[in-house]
Each structure stands twice: as structure tokens, then as C-alpha cells.
Amino acid sequence: MTSRPDGSPAEAAAAAAAVDAYPRIVAALIRVIGDWTLAEDCAQEALALALQRWPVNGVPDNPGGWLMTVARNRAIDTLRRASVERRKLRELAVFALTTDDGGAPASQAEDTIVDDRLRLIFTCCHPALSMEARVALTLRTICAVPTADIARVFLVSESTMTRRLTRAKAKIAGAGIPYRVPTGRALAERLPGVLAVLYLLFTRGYTAGGEPAFAEEAIRLARLLRLLMPREPEVAGLLALFLFHHSRRDARRDAEGNLLSLDKQDRSLWDHAAIADGLDILAGLGQDGPYALQAHIAARHATAESFSGTDWPAIARCYDRLAGLQPTPVVELNRAVAHGYAYGPATGLDLLARARSGGALDDYPLAVAAEADLTARDGDHARAATLFRRAATAVHGEPERRALLDRADEEDDKHAANGSH
Structure with missing residues (x-):
């Protein structure tokens, strides 16, 4: 690159x-x-x-x-x-x-190459570095992404990003961060951090305003990591998750460039080869880790013939297990949405209210949008329109803002139509 x-x-x-x-x-x-x-x-x-x-x-x-x-x-x-x-x-x-x-000998040289690449990945993703530094250093050193491209995604100047990368490398040297792959318990503790860097790199490319090439780099790195660590199920789960999400890249916008929600996408435009690849990776993979569980959830979406034909009860059960492993507000939010589709919007709204009770999701645009969608499905179109507009004021990306305002207009139309009867 x-x-x-x-x-x-x-x-x-x-x-x-x-x-x-x-x-x-x-x-x-x-x-x-x-x-x-x-x-x-x-x-x-x-x-x-x-x-x-x-x-x-x-x-x-x-x-x-x-x-x-x-x-x-x-x-x-x-x-x-x-x-x-x-x-x-x-x-x-x-x-x-x-x-x-x-x-x-070829086998000895290959072992050295494998060790070198793993050392580099684990060093770039060392927890002593900030998450931003880890992502930037991974892009620059492992992916050979030009500093100017990295700076653009992080919304800073090239000189600023150059200084950040220099500081990160100086910290590795000055702090004596070891250039090695951890073993045993240390590997189990460090691997989630490495996977989190790849996940963040993927989302930097997958979001509406992101750099698509970064999502592809995350997939390439996940493939490399799986090749280097074939016995790690969470590595395989992360790669499968990326493939399922990325398979929808050509169907996420309409002809005018507007974002399309999952229920409005043309599934014939999905990359079915990528889906098949993800399913092959997922075959025989249990549901014991967070990324494996998310991959199984994504697989349910990827293999459904239609949005209405999605196996929402199975997805809800996966989210129940995921919430047990990662009881974060965002996971609880997604769990509420899944239960809302599986067992009715009232159930989803109840779970969402519980997830928001601690205040962690206050004014979080995706939580407000989820409440708007569940409220609309529950029949209160006027309140749903208000909530969609509130979510639109909180999001940062223009494509997301337009999509939410379009939903608000749709709910206004439904409310007006109901009032005319």
C-alpha cells in the first residue's frame, strides 16, 4: 500500500x-x-x-x-x-x-518468519500504548499504509500523525516493551487486546464515513493472524465476523448514496462468496467467546432469505450468552433490539429501559434510534418520529443523519395517515 x-x-x-x-x-x-x-x-x-x-x-x-x-x-x-x-x-x-x-531449511526459515510476524503484531498492539497508537502503528508498520492516509482517518495533519507514530516507537524502545509473543497465561491475556485493535481497524473502514480499504486490511490481518495462530477460536470467530459484515458492503447504499438499513437491502447484492467463506470458518466453531458469538449472530443474518425470515429467537439467545460474557451497555442495547424482534417491541422496550437505567446510554444515538424503531413497531409513530430526530442530532456522520431523518419523515407520514382514518 x-x-x-x-x-x-x-x-x-x-x-x-x-x-x-x-x-x-x-x-x-x-x-x-x-x-x-x-x-x-x-x-x-x-x-x-x-x-x-x-x-x-x-x-x-x-x-x-x-x-x-x-x-x-x-x-x-x-x-x-x-x-x-x-x-x-x-x-x-x-x-x-x-x-x-x-x-x-525451509521449515526453519518459515518458523522464523511466523515468529517475526507474530512478534510485530503483538508489539504494535501492546497494551502500554494507547488504542489510537496501536491502530495507527498497526496500519503503518504491518499494513504499510502511508502516514498521510492514517492522518486523514484520524482527522489530524500528517506531521501530527508522524509525531504520534514516532512517540509510539520511542515508547516501545524506552519502556523496554519486549519484542516477543507472550506465552501461556500472558498470551490469553494479551490476545483480546490484539483482536480489539483489528476490530477497531475494521470499524474504521466499515462505518459510513470510513476508509473502505481499512476494513479490507483488517480482514487481511485477521486472515494472517488465523494462519499464524490456527488453534485460537476467537481469531477464527473475528475473521468470520468481518466477512459476514463486509459481504454487505455493496448493498448498504441506494443509487443516491443514502444508507439502507438491513431490512431494505437488496440481498442479491451481498457477497455470497464471502458469506460462504465465513460459514466454512465458522463450521465446528463453538460459541464460547465474544467474537465467535458475534460471528454466529452475523451468520444468522447472512443466511436468512429475508429480514422477516431471520431467526430472531436464535439471535436473541446468542445475545443472552454474549451479555453473560460481556455485560456492556452496547451489548445490552443489541440484546434489547434482538428480543424486540424475537418476542415483540414491548419486550424490547422493557429490556432497553433496563439497559439505560444506569445512564450509560443516555443520548447515545444508537440507543435513541433503537428506542425509536421499537416505538414505531409498537405503533406510536409520532413519538418514534421525535426520537429519530433526536438521534439524528446526536450522530456525527452525515449519511447516518440523513438516514435517521428519512425514518422520522416516514413515521410522520404513518402518523398522518392513521390520523386521517
Whole structure:
């Protein structure tokens, strides 16, 4: 993602190699030389050289290996010029034997690559960093997203984002954050934090005003993490959840660009290959973790022939279990909506009132919108219109605001029609 191909086969190959090889190169160099910035600089220089040479000389048979060799040589040259201690140069020389053809056994080299990539992911997502820093560092280091693109999503200048990334890397070095994958109990404690970063990255791309490429990067990273950690069911659950949600990307807006709720979407536009992929991943996966449960909920929506034909009682039962694992206000809100569709709007409104009793959902636009929808289904169209307008004033995105105001107008029309009889 450091460069977008303009149609040239060489540029397309460089872009594809960047997506696959960039995090492996950075991870391997960080492990050997311990210098995060130098590792990134060398990887970037290798990609720039590829864009310069490949259109002239042709794409090498092993683009990733070519990039790795160039980046390693850049690191060696830099360390020599800086008169860095001989130990790091010796380690890079040994590293060369494991990356060139004819070096270490394939299985050993692959194990090292897996370890390096996992180390990089867990380091970028370390809990000592703020969540924003974790997401930004993941985008920059693992996904090779340009700093300017990250800055735009976070609504800051490129220079501000550059400083934030620099501070995050300095904190990793200064605080002695270990460049390793935790094991045992520590892994169980840290993995949810890594998955939370991917989840936030996905939502940054999936929301109406988000960057769609970020959702695709989250899916790619979830696939990578599942490949590296095949025995972790929550990793598989998160990937399946992403696929089910992302399958609806082409049906979420009408011809004028307005957001469409789930009940109004043309299901023929859904990506059924992605749904099938999600179902394959979900097959045999239990409902023991939060992401697995959410994936099972999303699967019920994805496989229903129509909104009215959705198995809402099964979804409500999943939310009951999810609320037991994560009794957060947002989960309770979604549980109330599910019960409202499964057992009637009055049931949903009662559960919603309980969820809001602590005040955590006061003026939360999605809670107000949920109350509006349940109220409309309960027959009070005038109050529903008022609630939809209140929710519209609280949301930040213009597409969401328009959708809520459209719903308010619909409820006004129903109220007027009922009054005319």
C-alpha cells in the first residue's frame, strides 16, 4: 500500500509484494537490529527501488525475496556507515543465510518468519500504548499504509500523525516493551487486546464515513493472524465476523448514496462468496467467546432469505450468552433490539429501559434510534418520529443523519395517515 499501481505489471507486482512482504521484512529486521525506524526505512527503500528497476529489468521470480535482500543490504550499509558495533553486522550476515536460497531449511526459515510476524503484531498492539497508537502503528508498520492516509482517518495533519507514530516507537524502545509473543497465561491475556485493535481497524473502514480499504486490511490481518495462530477460536470467530459484515458492503447504499438499513437491502447484492467463506470458518466453531458469538449472530443474518425470515429467537439467545460474557451497555442495547424482534417491541422496550437505567446510554444515538424503531413497531409513530430526530442530532456522520431523518419523515407520514382514518 505504499504505492498504488497505475496499470503497469511491474507496479502491480510491487504493490502486491508490498502487501505481503513489507511486514515480514520489517519484522525480521527489527528482530535482528532492534531499530524500528531503520527497519522501516530499509523496507521502504527496497520498495522504491523495486518501482524503479522492475519496469526496466522485469519482475524477479521471487519478488518478496528480492525485496528482503535489498532491505537487508541497505541495513548492512547503514550500520557500516554508522560504525555500529560488529555484533549487529554479524547477526545480519547470519540473517542473510536464512533468507537467501540455499540457506536454512525451509521449515526453519518459515518458523522464523511466523515468529517475526507474530512478534510485530503483538508489539504494535501492546497494551502500554494507547488504542489510537496501536491502530495507527498497526496500519503503518504491518499494513504499510502511508502516514498521510492514517492522518486523514484520524482527522489530524500528517506531521501530527508522524509525531504520534514516532512517540509510539520511542515508547516501545524506552519502556523496554519486549519484542516477543507472550506465552501461556500472558498470551490469553494479551490476545483480546490484539483482536480489539483489528476490530477497531475494521470499524474504521466499515462505518459510513470510513476508509473502505481499512476494513479490507483488517480482514487481511485477521486472515494472517488465523494462519499464524490456527488453534485460537476467537481469531477464527473475528475473521468470520468481518466477512459476514463486509459481504454487505455493496448493498448498504441506494443509487443516491443514502444508507439502507438491513431490512431494505437488496440481498442479491451481498457477497455470497464471502458469506460462504465465513460459514466454512465458522463450521465446528463453538460459541464460547465474544467474537465467535458475534460471528454466529452475523451468520444468522447472512443466511436468512429475508429480514422477516431471520431467526430472531436464535439471535436473541446468542445475545443472552454474549451479555453473560460481556455485560456492556452496547451489548445490552443489541440484546434489547434482538428480543424486540424475537418476542415483540414491548419486550424490547422493557429490556432497553433496563439497559439505560444506569445512564450509560443516555443520548447515545444508537440507543435513541433503537428506542425509536421499537416505538414505531409498537405503533406510536409520532413519538418514534421525535426520537429519530433526536438521534439524528446526536450522530456525527452525515449519511447516518440523513438516514435517521428519512425514518422520522416516514413515521410522520404513518402518523398522518392513521390520523386521517
